[in-house]
Amino acid sequence: MQAFINSIIPPLAKEENPQSFFPEAIHQGFLQALAEAFAYCGATAPNPPVGCAILNQKGEVLTVAAHHRAGTLHAEALALKQCREKGLLEQAHTAIVTLEPCNHTGRTPPCTEALIKSPIRTVWVGLPDPNPQASGGLARLQAAGFSTFLLPEIQNPQAQAMARFCQSLLAPFSRTITLETPWITVKQALTPQGSMVPPHGQKTFTSAASLKLAHQLRRATDAIITGLNTFLIDTPSLTVRHIPDHSGRAPRLLVICSRKPALPQPVIITAEQNGFIVEQCQDLSNLTALLKKHHVLWAMVEGGPALLKALDEQKLWQDWLTIQSHPDAPDTLHPQTAPWLDSPITPLTLFLAQTKTGHSFSL
Amino acid sequence: MQAFINSIIPPLAKEENPQSFFPEAIHQGFLQALAEAFAYCGATAPNPPVGCAILNQKGEVLTVAAHHRAGTLHAEALALKQCREKGLLEQAHTAIVTLEPCNHTGRTPPCTEALIKSPIRTVWVGLPDPNPQASGGLARLQAAGFSTFLLPEIQNPQAQAMARFCQSLLAPFSRTITLETPWITVKQALTPQGSMVPPHGQKTFTSAASLKLAHQLRRATDAIITGLNTFLIDTPSLTVRHIPDHSGRAPRLLVICSRKPALPQPVIITAEQNGFIVEQCQDLSNLTALLKKHHVLWAMVEGGPALLKALDEQKLWQDWLTIQSHPDAPDTLHPQTAPWLDSPITPLTLFLAQTKTGHSFSL
Numbered sequence: 001m002q003a004f005i006n007s008i009i010p011p012l013a014k015e016e017n018p019q020s021f022f023p024e025a026i027h028q029g030f031l032q033a034l035a036e037a038f039a040y041c042g043a044t045a046p047n048p049p050v051g052c053a054i055l056n057q058k059g060e061v062l063t064v065a066a067h068h069r070a071g072t073l074h075a076e077a078l079a080l081k082q083c084r085e086k087g088l089l090e091q092a093h094t095a096i097v098t099l100e101p102c103n104h105t106g107r108t109p110p111c112t113e114a115l116i117k118s119p120i121r122t123v124w125v126g127l128p129d130p131n132p133q134a135s136g137g138l139a140r141l142q143a144a145g146f147s148t149f150l151l152p153e154i155q156n157p158q159a160q161a162m163a164r165f166c167q168s169l170l171a172p173f174s175r176t177i178t179l180e181t182p183w184i185t186v187k188q189a190l191t192p193q194g195s196m197v198p199p200h201g202q203k204t205f206t207s208a209a210s211l212k213l214a215h216q217l218r219r220a221t222d223a224i225i226t227g228l229n230t231f232l233i234d235t236p237s238l239t240v241r242h243i244p245d246h247s248g249r250a251p252r253l254l255v256i257c258s259r260k261p262a263l264p265q266p267v268i269i270t271a272e273q274n275g276f277i278v279e280q281c282q283d284l285s286n287l288t289a290l291l292k293k294h295h296v297l298w299a300m301v302e303g304g305p306a307l308l309k310a311l312d313e314q315k316l317w318q319d320w321l322t323i324q325s326h327p328d329a330p331d332t333l334h335p336q337t338a339p340w341l342d343s344p345i346t347p348l349t350l351f352l353a354q355t356k357t358g359h360s361f362s363l
Numbered sequence: 364m365q366a367f368i369n370s371i372i373p374p375l376a377k378e379e380n381p382q383s384f385f386p387e388a389i390h391q392g393f394l395q396a397l398a399e400a401f402a403y404c405g406a407t408a409p410n411p412p413v414g415c416a417i418l419n420q421k422g423e424v425l426t427v428a429a430h431h432r433a434g435t436l437h438a439e440a441l442a443l444k445q446c447r448e449k450g451l452l453e454q455a456h457t458a459i460v461t462l463e464p465c466n467h468t469g470r471t472p473p474c475t476e477a478l479i480k481s482p483i484r485t486v487w488v489g490l491p492d493p494n495p496q497a498s499g500g501l502a503r504l505q506a507a508g509f510s511t512f513l514l515p516e517i518q519n520p521q522a523q524a525m526a527r528f529c530q531s532l533l534a535p536f537s538r539t540i541t542l543e544t545p546w547i548t549v550k551q552a553l554t555p556q557g558s559m560v561p562p563h564g565q566k567t568f569t570s571a572a573s574l575k576l577a578h579q580l581r582r583a584t585d586a587i588i589t590g591l592n593t594f595l596i597d598t599p600s601l602t603v604r605h606i607p608d609h610s611g612r613a614p615r616l617l618v619i620c621s622r623k624p625a626l627p628q629p630v631i632i633t634a635e636q637n638g639f640i641v642e643q644c645q646d647l648s649n650l651t652a653l654l655k656k657h658h659v660l661w662a663m664v665e666g667g668p669a670l671l672k673a674l675d676e677q678k679l680w681q682d683w684l685t686i687q688s689h690p691d692a693p694d695t696l697h698p699q700t701a702p703w704l705d706s707p708i709t710p711l712t713l714f715l716a717q718t719k720t721g722h723s724f725s726l
Binding site: 046068069070071072245246247248249250251268272275277278292293294295 | 408409431432433434435608609610611612613614631635638640641655656657658
């Protein structure tokens with residue numbers, strides 16, 4: 001891990017440049033905290049994915065941790081526990097957290113108190129907590145005498161880039177908290193001719209790298225939205241394969257869109273045997289309520305042209321990943337943000353940055 | 364742990380009494396495996412709770428483990444891992460498992476192969492696997508040269524008692540696999556006068572011990588079934604309190620029965636904030652399908668007189684726990700098995716044996 005630390009700037013250098021102070025050790029710590037948090041993306045709902053790195057006074061990373069799932073330790077508490085188990089707690093000097101430490105007692109005690117009890121007195125935070133129940137953590141730490149740094153307030157290009165990644169990681173949770181509706185990402189594969197239909201006799205047409213990417217997106221999301229026709233024609237299993245799924249993942253949601261009075265029983269049985277909880281959506285105006293009922297933060301769409309057109313017409317998506325295959329060349333990726341969103345920051349941004357797929361694309 | 368081992372009978376004593384061979388060390392190992400498995404009851408769905416103890420040649424327990432949740436190690440694999448981590452794997456001689464080791468590759472590799480790779484060559488099994496996809500484990504072990512013992516085949520009262528506890532532990536899963544419908548347990552509290560209605564001005568009337576028992580039952584089950592009136596009049600939170608809930612438990616199911624066209628939004632919001640996935644059941648004939656959709660193995664009912672009467676009329680319960688309060692005396696428990704069931708073995712049997720509540724009752 002410590003190979004990531006390219007240069008170490010002592011924390012006290014802040015006095016020289018207070019507005020744009022952002023040591024390289026902190027930058028590297030954020031990259032590690034983000035990577036660890038992303039590894040649990042798709043397993044934490046209804047909680048957000050959060051990562052934490054703990055550094056010693058020299059700026060060396062002592063440990064990195066993430067929140068694994070609701071009811072288990074928060075990232076900060078797990079990182080402190082790991083430090084303690086390694087016998088490094090006395091060296092803990094600075095905490096880097098992708099999200100403001102919580103200040104309330106939920107299923108676990110507040111992280112602010114755990115930090116206050118530790119030797120740590122400097123905290124770098126990626127984002128303020130959008131959940132009013134949990135916020136106030138930074139103020140609590142300041143009151144306890146901590147030096148606190150909030151990325152969006154730092155006038156430094158790397159700090160701003162890290163802030164955007166933290167926002168990207170949190171985007172589905174922020175949307176759920178503020179708008180009470182989850183984040184929806186469409187995944188669409190196109191042939192070189194721009195068609196979604198595989199050539200005759202083939203079930204798929206994209207590369208092995210694109211197939212892996214689709215499974216990585218399934219792993220990172222809490223629900224899949226598909227159409228009954230896709231299910232009947234392609235009989236996809238929609239499970240995570242090609243890569244390991246989250247260990248101990250609970251059965252997750254599959255929404256099958258169809259205007260028919262009911263789904264055919266074999267479709268339900270097949271999907272349930274594949275580990276899904278199946279909901280039929282007869283009317284797309286009920287889609288977000290269905291997702292919310294199942295505490296979904298981030299859903300992905302794997303459907304045919306008719307479903308994608310309907311979702312687009314009803315503005316029921318936030319970002320859209322087009323995977324295009326080419327004759328004699330690797331597939332290309334085209335991520336898009338919905339034009340009706342006021343911010344280009346989406347979970348797809350972090351997803352593509354974190355999953356090394358060998359595709360060419362620009363963010 | 365080893366305090367449980369009262370007497371050790373060498374495995375070879377079998378030759379003297381082949382039909383009723385059941386050493387006390389094996390009996391004690393089953394008790395420990397059952398207790399460990401029961402601790403995860405309510406967290407394993409759609410998988411069954413399973414426990415495993417590993418003994419050395421002298422019959423001393425080296426380790427005890429259970430299956431924690433779907434996607435994590437099975438009980439046998441975790442027990443072997445724990446033995447390895449303790450440096451005791453070479454001493455592993457006998458495995459005691461509450462359920463036949465699986466013989467298929469699901470989300471984890473088959474347990475039969477893990478056992479074959481270990482020094483263990485004797486396996487005691489509580490029950491054959493009712494899941495045709497996973498069965499065949501005993502035959503596989505026999506083919507690999509194992510000595511295998513199946514509790515129901517042993518003519519010994521203690522072995523039969525352990526077999527019944529293993530069946531009790533597995534009853535909700537067995538029912539789900541064979542009948543495609545989950546197990547439903549009703550919990551009902553009665554005043555000394557036999558009424559379900561608390562005296563004026565009180566929200567509850569049973570003792571602290573009974574309250575704790577109700578929360579233990581919530582912890583051990585996968586879903587709660589209630590009525591809209593209960594929710595509107597009592598505004599229960601229905602969460603697990605008074606005892607710790609399972610760590611990392613996924614949001615679980617709350618079925619609210621009501622013939623109204625829809626549930627009031629505040630009811631849904633309150634229940635979702637308490638961590639539930641909420642389903643309305645408008646017609647009790649759909650109840651088991653709703654539970655099955657959410658992969659529920661064991662559901663408990665906490666409702667008022669009208670719901671309990673309707674469930675009874677439609678034979679929609681398998682066991683029923685009545686808690687009766689008395690003036691100036693501890694509450695008493697009356698567990699009952701549905702008269703339409705062909706076996707008195709129910710999860711409530713094991714639940715009451717495992718949760719020491721200070722109540723008086725007879726099984």
